[in-house]
Amino acid sequence: MNLEYFIAKRLITAKDYKSSISAPIINIAIAAIAIGMIMMIVSVATGIGLQNKIREKIAAFNGHIIISNYDNNQSEVTILPIAKNQDFYPKFSEVPEVSHIQAIASKAGIIRTETAFEGIIFKGVGNDYQWGNIKEYLVSGQLPNLSKNITSEVVISQFLANRLQLKVGDSFNTFFIKENQNQLPNVRRFKITGIFNSGFQQFDATYIIGDIRHIQRINKWNPNQIGAFEVFVKDFNTIKETGEQVYKKTSSTLDTKTIIEKYSYIFEWLQLFDFNIIVILVVMILVATINMVVALLVLILERTQMIGILKALGANNWSVRKVFLYNAFYLIARGLLWGNGIGVSLLVLQQQFGIIKLNPENYYVNQAPVYLNFGYILALNILTVTICALVLLIPSYIVTKISPVKAIRFD
Numbered sequence: 001m002n003l004e005y006f007i008a009k010r011l012i013t014a015k016d017y018k019s020s021i022s023a024p025i026i027n028i029a030i031a032a033i034a035i036g037m038i039m040m041i042v043s044v045a046t047g048i049g050l051q052n053k054i055r056e057k058i059a060a061f062n063g064h065i066i067i068s069n070y071d072n073n074q075s076e077v078t079i080l081p082i083a084k085n086q087d088f089y090p091k092f093s094e095v096p097e098v099s100h101i102q103a104i105a106s107k108a109g110i111i112r113t114e115t116a117f118e119g120i121i122f123k124g125v126g127n128d129y130q131w132g133n134i135k136e137y138l139v140s141g142q143l144p145n146l147s148k149n150i151t152s153e154v155v156i157s158q159f160l161a162n163r164l165q166l167k168v169g170d171s172f173n174t175f176f177i178k179e180n181q182n183q184l185p186n187v188r189r190f191k192i193t194g195i196f197n198s199g200f201q202q203f204d205a206t207y208i209i210g211d212i213r214h215i216q217r218i219n220k221w222n223p224n225q226i227g228a229f230e231v232f233v234k235d236f237n238t239i240k241e242t243g244e245q246v247y248k249k250t251s252s253t254l255d256t257k258t259i260i261e262k263y264s265y266i267f268e269w270l271q272l273f274d275f276n277i278i279v280i281l282v283v284m285i286l287v288a289t290i291n292m293v294v295a296l297l298v299l300i301l302e303r304t305q306m307i308g309i310l311k312a313l314g315a316n317n318w319s320v321r322k323v324f325l326y327n328a329f330y331l332i333a334r335g336l337l338w339g340n341g342i343g344v345s346l347l348v349l350q351q352q353f354g355i356i357k358l359n360p361e362n363y364y365v366n367q368a369p370v371y372l373n374f375g376y377i378l379a380l381n382i383l384t385v386t387i388c389a390l391v392l393l394i395p396s397y398i399v400t401k402i403s404p405v406k407a408i409r410f411d
Helices: 002-011 023-062 158-164 212-218 236-248 264-302 304-312 317-353 374-401 404-409
Strands: 065-069 098-112 117-125 138-141 153-157 171-176 186-196 207-211 228-233 254-258
Touching (some): 023 317, 023 374, 065 236, 098 212, 117 158, 117 171, 153 158, 186 212, 207 212, 228 236, 236 254, 264 304, 264 317, 304 317, 317 374
Parallel strands (some): 117 207
Antiparallel strands (some): 065 228, 065 254, 098 117, 098 171, 138 186, 153 207, 171 186
């Protein structure tokens, strides 16, 4: 029995397929597995990559959780100050999921040059500001030095720099309107030390970042008064739970809001990517499975005489079914090998060279971001093999219905 089983396995090898009538169908099945895997890897990597990148950009300009006065929550600018001296600052030790907290303030203004003007929001920050989040997007110059006395150094977006025809080293006047409109506006002259480009149009067209002490002086606040706290969490997936903990540990006069709540329309849009990814996975696995079923049926029909001979020699139905299933898995393995190789190569090329560009006005990024993680690639492979294995058991059942006598006479 072992000899006949070995002979049967050798008869249905990939080399033998090349000269058989089933060769085109076999090649199509392998191609379907490969293309399906490429599509699944790319869709998951770019979908998750885009979600993560947009989250990072929103957090870079807002933190994950904003603690502010209730009157400040509906506006991007600070209206009423809050005390910097809080039990949770500078370290939020009561909530271990918090990784960093920083004090900020913001005020609306107008940049005026000889040729143009733009409305902006001046975001004031201090020595506790986590510049690493912005440094990633710095395209020229350097970050402001806030360790000395009050400084006029600021970073400005490339979008605003281009519209105002400014560059690193240039200075410009900014007019801050007072609450009493009958009074003349406050004027501050700032010097550009760096230019950033986040690709997030909503922020690039709005913010310049500089010393918080300018806002404190304009608003006539003391050094202990700020506009809000930005809180960063260790794990974004727990931001909702962490936000609730932060809310409970802050004063009743303060409110907290996560960036998911503040920018709900963006995160609702991002959730659509999860649905799109699931649809692509289902369609690709379905197409690959159907092709493998067809290929297996063709193999069984093409080897009907061999099945009859094996049964006549004493092989049971399950032994014969395993011969075809093993070879089907061999074809699946070939398709997965090609699919994984091409899919990962495409992702690496995109990650290194940014070949595929996106419109930042629609996608908030300049190029398609990639999340390359071999954990999800392995999971996709296991999922594909498992589903194919379960589905291929059905067509292999045909083997049990083949009569040895009729099969040997089959032509």
